[in-house]
Amino acid sequence: MPAQPMFFSPLVDTAEHHRELRENVGRLVGKYGRKYYQDCVKRHEEPDALWAELGEAGFLGVHIPEEHGGVGGGIADYNVVVEECAAQGCPMLQLVINSITAPIIAAHGSDAMKAEWLPGIAAGTKKICFAITEPDAGSNTHKVKTQVTSQGDGFVLNGSKYWTSGIDVADAVMIVARDPEMEAGDGRSALSLFLVPTDAPGLSYQPIDAAVMTPEKQFTTFYDNIELPAEALTGRRGAGLKQVFVGLNPERVSAAAINNGIARFALAQAADYARDRSVWGTPIAQHQGVAHPLAEAYIHVQAARLLNARAAQLFDQGEDAAEAANMAKFMAADASLKALDQAIQVHGGNGLSYEYGLADLWFIARLHKTAPVSREMVLNHVAQNGLGLPKSY
Incomplete structure (x- = not known):
C-alpha cells in the first residue's frame, strides 16, 4: 500500500477531529488494504472482518445520533470515513447505502424502527439495502410502477426494482413505492417508503451480471403480494419523495x-x-x-x-x-x-x-x-x- 502524501488532508480537514478521524480510519483499514478487498471480490465474499472492525470502532455510526447507538456526528464526519476507506483501497458501496437509509430512519422512522435498526447499522451487525430504481422510470421517480395498496391495518406490495445493491446480505430493504390511494389527481404520483425484511414471503431476486468489481452484488428484485404490517411504513404515507x-x-x-x-x-x-x-x-x-x-x-x-x-x-x-x-x-x-x-x-x-x-x-x-x-x-x-x-x- 503506498504511503498517502501528507499534503492530501489539510485543505479539506479544517477541523482537528476530522484529521484525527482520517488517521484512525486509515490506520484500521490500512491493516486490510487493497489486496484484502481484491481477494473478497475474487472469492465473492463480503469484507466481513473489516466491516466488523469499522463497526466496533464506531466509524459506521459517526452520522447516527448517540441515543440510537451512533457517535452523534454528521455527514461531514461520514464523508471522511467513506473517503478514507476508499483511499486505503477498499471502496465499499454498502457505506453509500448506509448514508441513505440511516438518515431517513433517524429523521422519519418511528421510535420502534429507530430502536430496532439504527444501533445495528452503527455497530455493523445489521444491513439495509435501498430499492428505488426501475427500468422504465429512471430518474423520473414519479413513474415508478412498484406500488402498495391498503389491506386491513397494513399494506400489500407488488412490483420490481432494478440495480438493488447487496440485497443478498441485507436484513431489510427500504423500498420507494407508488401509493395510488394517496394521490390527489393532479397527475403527480404519491410515494411512500417501506422497510421490508428480506426474508418476507413473496420477495425474490436475481443477480445482474455487472462489470463493477465489488463485493456488493447487483440484483433485480421482485415483490409479489408481500403483506406488510402498518409498522413497515417509514415516515408519513404519501410523503415518500x-x-x-x-x-x-x-x-x-x-x-x-x-x-x-x-x-x-x-x-x-x-x-x-x-x-x-x-x-x-x-x-x-x-x-x-x-x-x-x-x-x-x-x-x-x-x-x-x-x-x-x-x-x-x-x-x-x-x-x-x-x-x-x-x-x-x-x-x-x-x-x-x-x-x-x-x-x-x-x-x-x-x-x-x-x-x-x-x-x-x-x-x-x-x-x-x-x-x-x-x-x-x-x-x-x-x-x-x-x-x-x-x-x-
Whole structure:
C-alpha cells in the first residue's frame, strides 16, 4: 500500500477531529488494504472482518445520533470515513447505502424502527439495502410502477426494482413505492417508503451480471403480494419523495467520497511508482510528461474534495445542500476517472495488472458518472436552479 502524501488532508480537514478521524480510519483499514478487498471480490465474499472492525470502532455510526447507538456526528464526519476507506483501497458501496437509509430512519422512522435498526447499522451487525430504481422510470421517480395498496391495518406490495445493491446480505430493504390511494389527481404520483425484511414471503431476486468489481452484488428484485404490517411504513404515507431526499443528498456526498478516495489511492500509487521506476538511469517522475498530468489530476481531485466537504457541511447545518451535493458527485466522478486513467498510464503495462490494484477500480469509479444520479440530470439541476434557465425536461 503506498504511503498517502501528507499534503492530501489539510485543505479539506479544517477541523482537528476530522484529521484525527482520517488517521484512525486509515490506520484500521490500512491493516486490510487493497489486496484484502481484491481477494473478497475474487472469492465473492463480503469484507466481513473489516466491516466488523469499522463497526466496533464506531466509524459506521459517526452520522447516527448517540441515543440510537451512533457517535452523534454528521455527514461531514461520514464523508471522511467513506473517503478514507476508499483511499486505503477498499471502496465499499454498502457505506453509500448506509448514508441513505440511516438518515431517513433517524429523521422519519418511528421510535420502534429507530430502536430496532439504527444501533445495528452503527455497530455493523445489521444491513439495509435501498430499492428505488426501475427500468422504465429512471430518474423520473414519479413513474415508478412498484406500488402498495391498503389491506386491513397494513399494506400489500407488488412490483420490481432494478440495480438493488447487496440485497443478498441485507436484513431489510427500504423500498420507494407508488401509493395510488394517496394521490390527489393532479397527475403527480404519491410515494411512500417501506422497510421490508428480506426474508418476507413473496420477495425474490436475481443477480445482474455487472462489470463493477465489488463485493456488493447487483440484483433485480421482485415483490409479489408481500403483506406488510402498518409498522413497515417509514415516515408519513404519501410523503415518500420528500422524505427520501433526507438520504439522497448524503448519498451523493458518499458516492463522491468513494471516488475521491479512489483518486487518492490511484495518485499515491502512481507517485510511488514514478519515483521508483527508472528508465535510462532517470526516475520517470523527473519527466514533465509524467509529472504534469499527475499534478493536473491532483488539482482536480483536491477541488472535488473541497466541494464535497462543503456539501456535507451544508447538509449538517440544515441548509439546502442539493446543488453542492450534485456538483460534488459530478466533479468527483470526472476527477477520479482522470486520476485513475493517468495512474494506469504511468504504470505502463503494469497498470492493467490486478497486482497493482488500479485496473479493477475503473468501473467502480465509472459507476458514479451514471449513478446515483446521471451527470445529465446534474447538469439539468444546475442549469435550472443555479443559472435560472428554463426546465428542459
